[in-house]
Amino acid sequence: MTTTTATRTRGRAFADAVRTEASKLWSLPATWLLLGGTLALTIVLSIAFGTSANLGPGQTVNILDYGVTAVTWTQCGFFLLGVIASTSEYIGGQIRTTLVAIPDRIAWRLAATVALVPFAFVAGFLVVGASITTILLTTGASVTEADLGLAARIITSAAGYLTLMAVLSSALGFLIRRAIPAAAILLVYLLILSPLLQSQNWYFLPDIASYTLWFASIPDTAPPALVSWLVLLAWTLAFLIPSISIANRRDT
Template sequence: MSASSSRKITRILGAELDKLVTLPLVWRTLMGTFILNVVLAAAFTSAGPQGAAGTQSILNIGLASMGYLQAGFIILGILATCSEYTGGQIRTTLTTIPWRGFQLSMKLLALAIVTIPMAFIIAASGVLYAFMMIRDTAFVIEIDAMIKTLAGATGYLTLTTLLSAAIGALLRRTTPALVVLLGHYFIVSPLLRDFLPRIKNVFPDTAGYYMYMPPTSNEINILTPMKGTGIFMLWTLIFITVAIVFYRKRDA
């Protein structure tokens, strides 16, 4: 019984990985995100030594593009769960794999498997560019600090992708999911942080910020990286759970 379940899970995971890696929009999104990050890293790096940014660490400059970079991973997560609804392929999927809870769980696991290395590569590319260009003018960083920060940035982008995928599974349409998530990340959350500073850290993107970016000395109500990770993970797990419940109950 256990061996049969393991084979079932492995086959479903393999099928979801195959669908994901053969979806052209996934690689176009990742390539576009990588190019955007390099361009932004070049802009932030060139601006860094000219002013106060010249005294910042290489990590701060290299990861300054994260606020824009996350948009690519939001799109990636939405595409992973909404693409099958566009042409009605979801019916074929559910006919072939009727175990809906397993199917969506394996889709999200496959998405994480693809996202983690790509998130690390893209985040590290900005840091590497900054290091190559301004290593003589910025403070040199410790290797362990670099690893921890890049791990945090990778975790942040991965959780952003999974959260977006869960919301995409709930809404089942690409455009509404994009409007909701991009609207929250780039409009609603920044406004709420200004008007409700006391509760800003409960928002997933704000809590996730502390996963990779050390707080400045004048910040109040700051979170540790572990607390930020915990809050973001909680939001992600809640939305994944809700998405699976709805996915199992409603029609394709």
Template sequence: MSTPQPPTPQAAPDWHAAPGSPYPVYTSPIPVVRAGLRHAVASEWTKMRSLRSTMWTLGVFVLLVVGIGLLTGAVVASSSTDVATSNPLEQGFFGVLLGSIAVITLGVLTTSSEYGSGMIRTTMVACPSRSRVLAAKSIVFFLVAFVVTLVSSACVAVVHAALLEGQTSGPTGEQWFKATVGVALYVALLGLLSLAVGSLVRHSAGAITLMIGAVLAPLVVALFMFSKSLENVQQALFEYSIPNQLSIFYSNSLSDSGPSGLDPLWIMLGVTAVALGAAFALLEKRDV
């Protein structure tokens, strides 16, 4: 039987006098690690996954995208309408459009909720670099929104392709890409735009109202423009409204002109970059 060994003595704190001072200075034996973006990202990921609002909002998003997508696919598959020339994945548009409201809400809450509760002060004390905090929030949110949207839209696309297999020609590679990866990137960028607006406005209800208005108002206003002198304005509102740009990924645009292909993705990327740039600039100038 081996004789138990005595515990290894821990290193004693290093007390020494600073040059020119008679008082000792304490040096901790615990190594000090300089915080960086990786630590800020880990902190924001912990906050996001531990909040009930995140789980509820993402749950509603998945329910809308998958539930409405499967419902519309089942209705089209059971109807006698000839859909042989249409994109078999286009029925996923309705669920993604409604689900985008949930992503907008989560994007706004990612930044504005901390201002409402006052926790932003604690966050900025823990990480004095304000731009690093906003960058970490943006990275974590974008990745979460992209992955959840990609998985949800891909599930709906697979089911639609199976349901309509006998009624339509199989979807092309471009249609698969646009209905899954393209849609996921667009929705994630839309949520990131909401995050930037939440940082600018710093008020949850106000920022959510602004974003929902930006999504729905152009299309609603265009529907009530009956004057011939406003035809060009009406056409522009139709073409560049977010519902129409989202529908382009499913090959069922509301107009025959305007953005096509992956153009909506580049438009949303540019708008989001401008909004994020403004959010970074104002964050450094305003009080917390």
């Protein structure tokens, strides 16, 4: 009887921690400004790509590829979302209050991750969906011209990728504990290093591997989807596990 009660108590405590972390994430003004800006920029870029595209009838694959092109740039917003989610704890000493409320630090880091996942996935689904919809509208393509099954797979895969990268960047932000250095590292990689490395087909890098999952046209040299997902998961765990370990040993 005692063991069952203790187990339920731990489970209830973890559920409460998840709700607390979700509430903090929802209450951050920076969260909504960032996601709102990401959505707006995605739509603007999609309009620009759509109006400049020269797409003939029946070129469904090209339409879908154009539909996610903007996200290759605005994915930065999801990396920054993860950084904000973790580093906001260190603004004004909020981390001390959090640790008093949730003394189990491993449970705290896991709860913060669990709270971030659905938030990032829904946001990613909306952003990618808006990008493809904008392209269809600006190019004058009919919905019937698009492969809806393929579009659904692309949107879901892209949302999954953006979610994993938000978790990765959250872990990096926690390890560094400073928003600007963590954001700088991620943006330098995404905006400078990654474009230079794409021609090398380095599919062991997370963003390059992900393109095989959410682009309709996939190079012959690309690995299978399962391998790409394993690459993304490996990169995410490579940052998440150390962040949980350090959380258990760090004073604040």
